[in-house]
Amino acid sequence: MNRNQVLLLSGALTGTAAVGYAQMSGYSAADLLRTSSGRSFIQVLNFLEQNYLYEVDRDAVMRGAIQGALGALDNEFTYYEEPADNEIDAANLEGEFYGIGVVLEGDRSGKGVRVGTVYQGGAASAAGVRMGDVFLEVDGKDVRSTSTNDLVKLVRGKPGTPVTVTFSRSGTPYTVTMKRKAVSNVSVETAVLDGGVGYIALTSFYNKRASEQFRAAVQEMKARGVTHLILDLRDNGGGLLNAGVDVADQFMQKGPIVSLQQKDGRSRLYGEAGASAGDYQGKLVVLVNRNSASASEVVSGALQDVKRATVIGEKTFGKGVAQAVLNTADGGRAAIVNSEWVTPNGRHINKEGILPDILVKDTRFPIPLNFAGSGVKPGTELTLVVDGQEVKAKADSDGVFRYIGDYPHRERSAVQGQATVDLESDRQLRAALEYFRTGSVSKDLQMTAEEAKKERESAHEKDGEETQELPQPAPGQSAPPPAPAPTQP
Known part of the structure; x- marks a missing residue:
C-alpha cells in the first residue's frame, strides 16, 4: 500500500464492510417482521410506548437498543458511542x-x-x-x-x-x-538527557496531528546530533493505525510494518517502510508497559521483529485488532472489530501482547496503601501502623471503614511538548540509559526470575480472563489504555 492510501484506509475499511453487508441478507423493517426475534423487538417497543407509566425518551430507547445489539456480541472493541461523547472524541482527534x-x-x-x-x-x-x-x-x-x-x-x-x-x-x-x-492537542514530548541521549514520549496516536508532531520531534533530535534515542510508548493506548505505521517507518528503511487479517483468513499488507532522508538511523530503545496498546504494539512489534530497536519494559496490553467505523445518523458512532493485525514476522498480538527483549518493571507509579473493613461501632477512629507510619481511618454510620492513599500522578511540564522525566523513580528509563552505555542491563534493574516467568506465562492466561472494557476511539483504530488517562479541556 502506498503512502497516499494509508490515511484513507479507515474509510476504505468502512466502505468495504458496507458493501459486504449489502451482499448479505441485510436488515430492514421488512426483514425484522420475518423473524420471531424481530417481531418481538417491535412488540416490546409498542408495548413500552403504550403502557409505560412515564414519558418514553425514544432516542434513549433506540440508542440503548443499538448498544444492546453490539453488546450482545460480547466483544470489548465493538461498541456504540453516543453523540455527546463522539463530539468530544472528534475534537480530540482533530487535535x-x-x-x-x-x-x-x-x-x-x-x-x-x-x-x-x-x-x-x-x-x-x-x-x-x-x-x-x-x-x-x-x-x-x-x-x-x-x-x-x-x-x-x-x-x-x-x-x-x-x-x-x-x-x-x-x-x-x-x-x-x-x-x-x-x-x-500535543501528543509528543521531547528532551535531551545526560550524555546526549534523545528522548521522545509519544503519549497517544489518537490525534491527526500526531504524525506531524512526531516527525518534527525526530528532526529536532537529528539537528541536535542525537545518536542514541529513547522512544517512550508507555501508557499510550493507541489511536490512528496509519499514524503508528508512519512512526515505525521513520526508523525502518524497507519491509512490511503491519498486515491486516480479516475473516477470510488472508493477510493484506497495510503499511510498508521506505527509505527517506528524514529517517532516524541511530541507536534506538523503545519503552513499553502494560498500558501500551494497539498502535503502540504495531510500532514496538515491527521494530522488534526487524531488530531495529531493543524493547525494554513490561509485556504490552495485547490489543491486536482494528475496527471499521460507521458514523450514525444521530451523530454517534458504531465501531466493529474488522480485522486482526499481524507483525512483519507473522505474530498475532491480540490477547498476547509484545514481550520486551529486556523485562523491567514500571516503577513510576507505585500502588498506594488501601484497605477497608467493617464490624466496628459507627464513628470509631482507627489507627494502623504501616512500616512505622500511622494511618488513620474513621468508620461510617454502618461501621464500615476504608482508607485509600493518594495516587501518584504523572508530572507534566507546563509547556506543551516539553518532557518531564524522573530518573530516581523511573527504573525503565534508567535501564534504557544503562543499555546505551554498556550494551546490557544490570540484574538489579531487571525483573526477578519469578516476575519474568509470570510475565512470559501471562499471555497464555489472558485467553481465559475477562478483559477490561476500554473507552474506545474512532475509525479503524486502537483503544486507549485501561488505566484512567488524563483529559484536556
Missing part, C-alpha cells in the same frame, strides 16, 4: 478544541476531578489555577461526583465564551471566570 488549557485527572480514591497540569498561555493559567486544584462547580453545577468525561463536556465550548468554575485548593474554595481559548 484542537476550545477550553481552559488544563489536563484533568480523575482521582480513583473518589475525591473528584483534579487539575493535573496547567499549560502556559491558557485561560486557566492566566486565572491563577494550579495543579492539584479540585473541581467543585462548573457554571453553578455541582461536579464533585461527575466523571472526567462529563466534566470535559461542561468545560469545553465555543471560542471566547465564558465558563465559571469553583475550585477547591487545600480545602478552601475559590471561583474564577475564564474565556475559552484554542487548545492544541
Whole structure:
C-alpha cells in the first residue's frame, strides 16, 4: 500500500464492510417482521410506548437498543458511542478544541476531578489555577461526583465564551471566570538527557496531528546530533493505525510494518517502510508497559521483529485488532472489530501482547496503601501502623471503614511538548540509559526470575480472563489504555 492510501484506509475499511453487508441478507423493517426475534423487538417497543407509566425518551430507547445489539456480541472493541461523547472524541482527534488549557485527572480514591497540569498561555493559567486544584462547580453545577468525561463536556465550548468554575485548593474554595481559548492537542514530548541521549514520549496516536508532531520531534533530535534515542510508548493506548505505521517507518528503511487479517483468513499488507532522508538511523530503545496498546504494539512489534530497536519494559496490553467505523445518523458512532493485525514476522498480538527483549518493571507509579473493613461501632477512629507510619481511618454510620492513599500522578511540564522525566523513580528509563552505555542491563534493574516467568506465562492466561472494557476511539483504530488517562479541556 502506498503512502497516499494509508490515511484513507479507515474509510476504505468502512466502505468495504458496507458493501459486504449489502451482499448479505441485510436488515430492514421488512426483514425484522420475518423473524420471531424481530417481531418481538417491535412488540416490546409498542408495548413500552403504550403502557409505560412515564414519558418514553425514544432516542434513549433506540440508542440503548443499538448498544444492546453490539453488546450482545460480547466483544470489548465493538461498541456504540453516543453523540455527546463522539463530539468530544472528534475534537480530540482533530487535535484542537476550545477550553481552559488544563489536563484533568480523575482521582480513583473518589475525591473528584483534579487539575493535573496547567499549560502556559491558557485561560486557566492566566486565572491563577494550579495543579492539584479540585473541581467543585462548573457554571453553578455541582461536579464533585461527575466523571472526567462529563466534566470535559461542561468545560469545553465555543471560542471566547465564558465558563465559571469553583475550585477547591487545600480545602478552601475559590471561583474564577475564564474565556475559552484554542487548545492544541500535543501528543509528543521531547528532551535531551545526560550524555546526549534523545528522548521522545509519544503519549497517544489518537490525534491527526500526531504524525506531524512526531516527525518534527525526530528532526529536532537529528539537528541536535542525537545518536542514541529513547522512544517512550508507555501508557499510550493507541489511536490512528496509519499514524503508528508512519512512526515505525521513520526508523525502518524497507519491509512490511503491519498486515491486516480479516475473516477470510488472508493477510493484506497495510503499511510498508521506505527509505527517506528524514529517517532516524541511530541507536534506538523503545519503552513499553502494560498500558501500551494497539498502535503502540504495531510500532514496538515491527521494530522488534526487524531488530531495529531493543524493547525494554513490561509485556504490552495485547490489543491486536482494528475496527471499521460507521458514523450514525444521530451523530454517534458504531465501531466493529474488522480485522486482526499481524507483525512483519507473522505474530498475532491480540490477547498476547509484545514481550520486551529486556523485562523491567514500571516503577513510576507505585500502588498506594488501601484497605477497608467493617464490624466496628459507627464513628470509631482507627489507627494502623504501616512500616512505622500511622494511618488513620474513621468508620461510617454502618461501621464500615476504608482508607485509600493518594495516587501518584504523572508530572507534566507546563509547556506543551516539553518532557518531564524522573530518573530516581523511573527504573525503565534508567535501564534504557544503562543499555546505551554498556550494551546490557544490570540484574538489579531487571525483573526477578519469578516476575519474568509470570510475565512470559501471562499471555497464555489472558485467553481465559475477562478483559477490561476500554473507552474506545474512532475509525479503524486502537483503544486507549485501561488505566484512567488524563483529559484536556
